[in-house]
Amino acid sequence: MYRPAPGLPGRRWIDRLLSKRARRAASRDFLFETLPKGGTVIEVGVFDGDFSERILAINEPAVLHLVDPWFTRDDGSLYDGPTQDFASKETATAALEEQYQQVAHRFAREIRAGRVVMHRMLSHDAAMLFPDEHFDWAYIDASHFYDDVKRDLAAFLPKLRPGGYCAGDDYDRRGIWDHGVTRAVDEFRLHPSIETIRLKNHQFLIRKRA
Numbered sequence: 001m002y003r004p005a006p007g008l009p010g011r012r013w014i015d016r017l018l019s020k021r022a023r024r025a026a027s028r029d030f031l032f033e034t035l036p037k038g039g040t041v042i043e044v045g046v047f048d049g050d051f052s053e054r055i056l057a058i059n060e061p062a063v064l065h066l067v068d069p070w071f072t073r074d075d076g077s078l079y080d081g082p083t084q085d086f087a088s089k090e091t092a093t094a095a096l097e098e099q100y101q102q103v104a105h106r107f108a109r110e111i112r113a114g115r116v117v118m119h120r121m122l123s124h125d126a127a128m129l130f131p132d133e134h135f136d137w138a139y140i141d142a143s144h145f146y147d148d149v150k151r152d153l154a155a156f157l158p159k160l161r162p163g164g165y166c167a168g169d170d171y172d173r174r175g176i177w178d179h180g181v182t183r184a185v186d187e188f189r190l191h192p193s194i195e196t197i198r199l200k201n202h203q204f205l206i207r208k209r210a
């Protein structure tokens with residue numbers, strides 16, 4: 001039987017956390033009803049790779065590119081804002097290094113097979129690595145601040161094939177970024193080459209017209 005050590009949270013706390021993660025993961029699954037299988041895909045903003053794993057399992061892309069800096073700004077702050085507390089730049093750097101290594105380990109088999117490619121860099125630098133019309137779909141989930149989301153959408157639109165999709169998280173959520181995703185996506189949806197497919201469960205799903 002599970003017995004938490006003194007001072008550690010009990011089983012019910014763990015169950016709640018796990019079921020929250022599972023619910024959150026499942027709330028995005030409707031995207032996979034639309035996103036084409038077997039394509040060339042990019043996830044921008046990876047964190048610990050939980051959603052990457054779901055993409056691999058459900059969408060079965062031919063190649064999945066994963067982009068995240070897993071490093072801090074020069075002043076030690078995180079690129080997506082103060083979402084985690086670190087005592088110093090050194091602590092943050094060590095934690096991000098560990099997260100990077102864990103993601104690399106998690107997908108080691110797929111990386112060896114050439115099915116997953118990790119890019120330890122910022123989104124706009126990564127966008128420049130790829131020719132236009134390269135991706136079947138992209139998941140944009142990096143910094144949620146308005147200017148950053150706007151820049152990511154603009155950087156990856158040309159990289160989508162005609163008829164390709166772009167999805168992302170935290171639409172219609174205020175967060176510390178003050179509706180940055182919603183504002184940037186709503187502006188972007190007015191673009192004549194963009195068609196809105198679904199807005200549901202805080203996900204946006206848009207399409208580049210063929």
Ligand SMILES: C[S@@+](CC[C@H](N)C(=O)[O-])C[C@H]1O[C@@H](n2cnc3c(N)ncnc32)[C@H](O)[C@@H]1O
Nearest residue numbers: 045046047051068069079080122123141142143
């Ligand atoms: C919300 S998390 C991503 C979660 C992941 N997509 C998932 O669903 O499991 C945001 C991630 O974006 C990364 N990030 C922040 N700014 C970025 C940027 N400019 N380019 C690439 N990644 C960035 C952060 O390091 C963080 O790991």
